[in-house]
Amino acid sequence: MQNNDFHRTREKKNSNLIYGIRAVTEAINNEKDIDKVVFQRGISGTIFKELFALVRERNIPFQYVPIERLNRYTHGNHQGVVAFVSPIPYQSIYDILPCIYENGRVPFLLLLDRITDVRNMGAIVRSAECAGVDAVIIPSKNSAQINEDAVKTSAGALFSTPICRHDNLVEIVEYLQQSGIQVLGSNEKATNICYDINFTLPTCIVMGNEYEGIAPVLAQSCDNMIRIPMADNTSIESLNVSVATGIMLFEVCRQRSIKVQK
Numbered sequence: 557m558q559n560n561d562f563h564r565t566r567e568k569k570n571s572n573l574i575y576g577i578r579a580v581t582e583a584i585n586n587e588k589d590i591d592k593v594v595f596q597r598g599i600s601g602t603i604f605k606e607l608f609a610l611v612r613e614r615n616i617p618f619q620y621v622p623i624e625r626l627n628r629y630t631h632g633n634h635q636g637v638v639a640f641v642s643p644i645p646y647q648s649i650y651d652i653l654p655c656i657y658e659n660g661r662v663p664f665l666l667l668l669d670r671i672t673d674v675r676n677m678g679a680i681v682r683s684a685e686c687a688g689v690d691a692v693i694i695p696s697k698n699s700a701q702i703n704e705d706a707v708k709t710s711a712g713a714l715f716s717t718p719i720c721r722h723d724n725l726v727e728i729v730e731y732l733q734q735s736g737i738q739v740l741g742s743n744e745k746a747t748n749i750c751y752d753i754n755f756t757l758p759t760c761i762v763m764g765n766e767y768e769g770i771a772p773v774l775a776q777s778c779d780n781m782i783r784i785p786m787a788d789n790t791s792i793e794s795l796n797v798s799v800a801t802g803i804m805l806f807e808v809c810r811q812r813s814i815k816v817q818k
Contacts, residue, residue: 572641572703575626575634581607584614589642591701592617596626596636607637615723617697642702644714646721649728652691653735663737664808665760667693669725669770671797674700676766678709679798685713687805688812693720693728693760729777732760739778741770742804744794746781753782755808763801 572591574583581603584590593611595604597620611618629638649665656663666689671677677700684692699721700706707714722728729739740753741762762778764770775781784795784803794800 572643573629574639574641575630575632575637577603577607577635577637580637580639581610583639583641584610584616589644589646590614590616591640591642591703592619593637593639594618594626594629595620596623596634597621599636604636615696640701640703643704643707644702644719647691647718649691649693649720649722650731652718652720653732656690657735661690662756662812663735663758663760664688664690664812665693665732665737666691666801666805667725667728667739667760667762668699669762669774670695670698670765670768671763672698672700673766673797674703674706675709676700676796676798677702678706678711678714680763680801681706681710681717681719682713683798683802683805685710685717687802687809689717689805691718691720693722693725695725696721696723725771725774726777729760729762729774733779738780741775741778741781742783742800743769743775743781744783744786746783748780748782749785750782750804750807751785753780753807755811759808761801761804761808763797763804766797 574580580593593616595608595618623636626634626636626638653663666680666684668677668680671680671694681692702714702719732739737758737760739760739762742764762770762774770778784800795803
């Protein structure tokens with residue numbers, strides 16, 4: 557492949573990418589939903605400081621990387637700044653939850669703590685949409701980027717399921733609890749089995765990072781920890797987070813379907 561063809565292919569793949577200080581500043585000022593901003597290490601200057609202040613003000617995730625990383629994102633004049641625009645609009649659970657109650661529905665929420673694999677994220681949201689989840693809550697930082705791969709894996713569910721991005725998940729859990737929602741965290745070592753829980757009540761399921769599970773401070777905020785029973789003779793300690801989430805969500809769906817039928 558010729559060098560120019562390589563660059564065109566890379567730019568097409570990164571169609572959600574914006575680069576350059578003024579371009580990124582304009583995108584933010586025009587209310588574009590930004591997944592994250594990547595800065596070159598050591599970058600400085602007045603207009604950079606203005607952009608950085610704007611990023612901090614809007615609580616947009618950011619990171620510093622070597623210039624080589626930025627050059628892999630784009631061959632254009634990035635000026636030390638690259639931003640990734642989300643293909644979906646992020647929402648707020650503070651806006652969505654009152655509407656759920658007003659519409660006479662029993663809230664069914666999913667909170668994802670630091671799910672970093674893009675395909676896991678897409679698959680989970682696909683399951684959430686099929687199970688009737690009202691909204692998926694994710695942290696502003698340390699979460700998988702909502703990109704083309706995530707959308708594809710979700711089979712388009714990311715366009716129809718509200719995704720709420722928030723800075724402090726512990727505060728969100730407290731808000732949900734004060735709103736009458738039971739918040740249940742998943743942990744393979746928990747005593748309570750998911751099939752014994754009453755999911756016909758307003759519920760939020762919390763699923764943790766693929767490798768570390770739910771952060772301890774967030775786990776302590778949950779009302780209870782629950783697990784999926786596994787065979788006694790298995791040598792595997794836990795399920796893939798996407799599979800485990802699907803099992804949890806469809807147990808909620810099963811119980812609520814039975815209640816409706818009655």
